[in-house]
Amino acid sequence: MLNKSIKFLIENKLVAVLLLVLFIGWGIVNAPFNWDTGFLPSNPVAVDAIPDIGENQQIVFTKWDGRSPQDIEDQITYPLTTSLLGIPGVKTIRSSSMFGFSSIYIIFEEDVEFYWSRSRILEKLNSLPSGLLPNDVNPALGPDATGLGQIFWYTLEGRDEKGNVTGGWDLHELRSIQDYYVKYALSSASGVSEVASIGGYVQEYQVDVNPELMRQYNIGLHHVVKAVKESNKDIGAQTLEINQAEYLVRGLGYVKSISDIENAVVTSEDYTSIRIKDIGKVSLGPATRRGLLDKEGAEVVGAVVVARYGANPMEVINNVKEKINELSAGLPSKVLADGRTSQVTIVPFYDRTELIQETLGTLNEALTLEILITILVIIIMVFNLRASILISGLLPVAVLMVFIAMKLFGVDANIVALSGIAIAIGTMVDVGVILSENIIRHLDENENVIPTEQGTSDEESHKKLPINTVVYNATAEVSGAIVTAVMTTIISFIPVFTMIGAEGKLFRPLAFTKTFALTASIIVALFLIPPFAAFLFRKKNIKNTFKYVLNGVLIALGIVAIVYGYWLGLILIAFGITAFLNLQSKITDKQANLINIIISVSAIVFLLAEYWRPLGVDKSIFWNLIFVSVICFGLLGVFSLFIKYYTRILRWCLDNKLLFLSVPTAIVIAGFFIMKNTGKEFMPSLNEGSFLLMPTSMPHSGVEENKRVLQQLDMAVASIPEIETVVGKAGRTESALDPAPLSMYENIIQYKPEYMLNENEERQRYKINEDGLFELKDGRFIANPNNTKDVTLSVIKNSQLIEDNDGEFYRNWRPEIQSPDDIWNEIVRVTKLPGVTSAPKLQPIETRLVMLQTGMRAPMGIKVKGQDLKQIEAFGVQLEDILKQAEGVKDEAVFADRIVGKPYLLIDIDREKIARYGVTIEEVQNVLKVAVGGMVLTQTVEGRERYGVRVRYPRELRANPTDLKQIYVPVEKGSPVPLSELATIKYEQGPQVIKSEDTFLVGYVLFDKMDGFAEVSVVENAQALIQEKIDNGELVVPKGINYQFTGTYENQLRAEKTLSVVVPLALAIIFLILYFQFRSVGTSLMVFTGIAVAFAGGFLMIWLYGQDWFLNFNFFGENMRDLFQMHSINLSVAVWVGFIALFGIATDDGVVMATYLTQTFDRNTPENEKEIRASIVEAGEKRIRPCLMTTATTLLALLPILTSTGRGSDIMIPMAIPSFGGMLIALITLFVVPVLYSWKAEVQLKRATK
Helix, strand or coil: CHHHHHHHHHHHHHHHHHHHHHHHHHHHHHHCCCCCCCCCCCCCCCEEECCCCCCCCEEEEEEEECCHHHHHHHHHHHHHHHHCCCCCEEEEEEEEEEECCEEEEECCCCCCHHHHHHHHHHHHHCCCCCCCCCCCCCCCCCCCCHHHHEEEEEEEEEEEECCCCCCCCCHHHHHHHHHHHHHHHHHHCCCEEEEEEEEECCCCEEEEEEEEHHHHHHCHHHHHHHHHHCCCCCCCEEEEEEEEECCCCEEECCCCCCCHCCCCEEEEEEEEEEEHHHEEEEEEEEEECCCCEEEECCCEEEEEEEECCCCCCHHHHHHHHHHHHHHHHHCCCCECCCEEEEEEEEEEEEEEEHHHHHHHHHHHHHHHHHHHHHHHHHHHHHCCHHHHHHHHHHHHHHHHHHHHHHHHHHHCHHHHHHHHHHHHHHHHHHHHHHHHHHHHHHHHHHHCCCCCCCCCCCCHHHCCCCCHHHHHHHHHHHHHHHHHHHHHHHHHHHHHCCHHHHHHHHHHHHHHHHHHHEEEEEEEEHHHHHHHHHHHCCCCCHHHHHHHHHHHHHHHHHHHHHCCCCCCHHHHHHHHHHHHHHHCCCCCHHHHHHHHHHHHHHHHHHHHHHHHHCCCCCHHHHHHHHHHHHHHHHHEEEEEEEEHHHHHHHHHHHHHHHHHHHHCCCCCCCCHHHHHHCCCCCCCCCCCCCECCCCCCCCCCHHHHHHHHHHHHHHHCCCCCEEEEEEEEEEECCCCCCCCCCCCCEEEECCCCCECEECCCCCCCCCCCCCCCCCEEECCCCCCCCCCCCCCCCCCCCCCCCCCCCCEEEECCCCCCCCHHHHHHHHHHHHHCCCCCCCCCCCCHHHHHHHHHCCCCCEEEEEEEEECCCHHHHHHHHHHHCCCCCCCHHHHCCCCCCEEEEEEEEEEEEEHHHHHHHCHHHHHHHHHHHHHCCEEEEEEEEEEEEEEEEECCCCCCCCCHHHHHHHCCCCCCCCCCEEEHHEEEEEEECCCCEEEEEEEEEEEEEEEEEECCHHHHHHHHHHHHHHHHHHHCCCCCCCCCCCEEEEEHHHHHHHHHHHHHHHHHHHHHHHHHHHHHCCHHHHHHHHHHHHHHHHHHHHHHHHHHCCCCCCCCCCHHHHHHHHHCCCCCCCCCHHHHHHHHHHHHHHHHHHHHHHHHHHHHHHCCCCHHHHHHHHHHHHHHHHHHHHHHHHHHHHHHHHHHHCCCCCHHHHHHHHHHHHHHHHHHHHHHHHHHHHHHHHHHHHHHHHHHH
């Protein structure tokens, strides 16, 4: 069937052309890289920066205004949690009880469908037994989103038409615009789950009643409450018909102004009304708030847009931006006193689009460079331009086919998924190389056929075959080996599909894309390359006149390209001139081919130097060109020498088998020891281009104190020259997704890119004068501190500089700042404020994921469970002291939750005293609730806007415990009684937040690791130290308390457990495939040795990366360790996935070599040791070139990834290192397989001759 399809397409080339056009067109339509598709529609694959590896969770959110965390825990959180535990599929329930609300996180098993779990919770909430929760408390299901859905943050600011900040708007005005206009408009964007407001003041009507006047008029608070409620009502009085016309009747009574409330009648006596204004004061004021937003020291109003679960983040952000464009023109504006017009403007300060685009840009660049390098390797090693075009064409088409498959199978494009294509490049090319090399060899044999005399017996075998037949025979000969080799790699990835949890969500997309890439490469190689090869390699009979015209057009196009500034036009001219010289017989066909190859290679090397820029953008194109040439030609030169001396080395190895085999054995043993001693972590963190500073203040800090500290933090961070913007949040947004206390800060810090970008977010060169100073548009000159000593950094924008492609890049960072880590160290330095805890190094997405998975705000921590909060806190503080002593733990980042630190005023009502006055507990509590806290009694309806009406005592009468004692409690018969007669007021410390997990109370001890230490090693050190303290009696674990380490460490343990099954399973599957191919356990084991050697090679490379002396030298002023970003690499899931990918590639060369050895032995049937070795050498010589080409392509194609510095490179590099190291060492298998095969054959021969 396979060969029939190949034959059909070779004979019907139009079908192959149509297939190619279909794949290219459809792939461009689905490409995620934001390409301009021209007349084609655009339907890109869903895009995000990294996969959503958060837990499958739902939130039940319950508000109970004014209640303490203890009340919320006892009366709402605990009873609700016990009821929800019975829902099918629930894994664990985490909850937080805070001032005024309860937040319950229900985490489901991974296989539970998201919306099914929501329906089960709603079912449960609707069937709660009566009396379980207090009256008027209604639990609600949170938004259908997770914390990772926070994709777009913005502020509302007054700006002029030029975009300059003008101000002129009060915070309550901006909050009203946000809550009643902007919020609803953006919520209507497709894919948005909710828009949560924060900052500013929510406006409300405040009725401050005078207790003395109320006592004189004998009016109680309950009378005022009743009056306010009854003065804010509209009614509908059905309809009236007048003169056959129907009129709808409305009774208008909603409060529209302060005077409406002031004139509300409380009571009347003897035709005299006592109105609210007679006993109190009505004003518009701010409602109490539990969240603040600050931008660089100024309080602002803003919001966060949350994407729906499963929505395409990129698409949602684009939809939100469209809505903002629609909305912007209609937002209010006002003329300020100085004559300027201030328009309310939506200003984003966190937009995940930038991260997504930069990450995709890194991958796009890596794939482009990989393809260019592959073309270079193929041109040089195949030395046939037509074959090179064939093989090179395979890659872009296969990549486009991957995008089609991703769209069809619903696989999102992100850094991990697309890395699957990047690390599959070598194997993809392998297919084309083996096939094309075989086609060329068959064509050469067909060309060199010596015709025989007619009528002789071997006339048939000496006939020149038609090109279609030659190509078909060549393809059919290797199709089996190709399919086996690629199926080995594809099937070796099947175990990755079995991964569950965070690691499964992370790497299943990669397994899909790698499988798609390899499947696409087989389809292109077997069904598209043969028909196009048959077309390209056929003898053409084109008239010379047409050739002259064609080459003339080439030269003309080249000149036009140069005129328009495209230097690539030189290549077209060079091709045209070469062809002219060939036509005029000035040079031979062979020379013309050589010249064309030189032209192509020069162009590719120049393109690589221009776009790869391995030495950095600050180095000139000349030095980059030299470096690229040295790297590429140096490596290819080594491979050429390898091919040249291969036979000689192989013969030596065959003569000294044991001595030679001791080398790979030593490598494997070394690799095994390195593996045992390498540090472990779950995942290397993705550099997001922004930081999240999350310190906390003291639990007793009030709103104003937290505002002051937050502004100090923001101003301190904003003073760092490398910082673009900093926006700080204290407390929570109006969302169930954000259960943060007021003392917890989140400062979102965006830092400047290392080099100035243009409007298209690309690095841009700018004009400089002869002295190296940058010229500004206003005629001034400024120095870049990176080029000039003792110069302060000027704060300038790209709009002030003059773009010039022959100029220099403007570096935004100071000379001492070399990496984002240095910026973070600066942030830590300036944010050391008294009363503020330190914070671990976090990033927005990373933090959301950690908080989703563990419930805490740090990647590492200890969870302390118990039944008593004070006991939990005390034990946590003990652990904090011990952790600071553990090796690898960052001392300043250790922090135990201070759970019981919030001051409580407890009003203890004396039941005997209230009994004397005939007052009930409820009556006293109602007075307290209104007088102290103030109660929102009703809501006004003013068009689209809604404002609460609150009744309370004036602030001066409820400012301290002494004032509270003077609150009057009405008595049915007699004068009101002061509270001091009925209750005692005492002070106590209580919890600010009560956290629990599966009904057990929980406290956290957070910590972080020092740079250079592995996550798992640090946790193990801490575990050992704590256990040591327990064993020697220094630490006593109280009864009822237990502790466990949590964070990404848990993920690592689970991943390790999974990998301990997955990796051996992958190896077993590979072995089975090999066995089915060769039908021999011995041969399969020989090929399998390639995996062992490659595996060890990968670990050797990881070890070398961590050695300071390795590649520690300068090349053209660039340190090689810095260039390849060498540092200690820990064993993470990313590294293991790199190894699984390596297993498939490592067997390819062995499969090809063993296949040819088997075929050679079947054909030659050697009868003595000399013939056996001659057959081994013959097979080795035939296959060494394609095998080395595969290795060269894989190694060189991985170089752009290994030197990549863009977003996402921190995840791609650990995946590429095992493949690079493994394939480098795996070259030895080109000798191991023949030597073992020879050994086996010689042993069998000896047995046969005995």
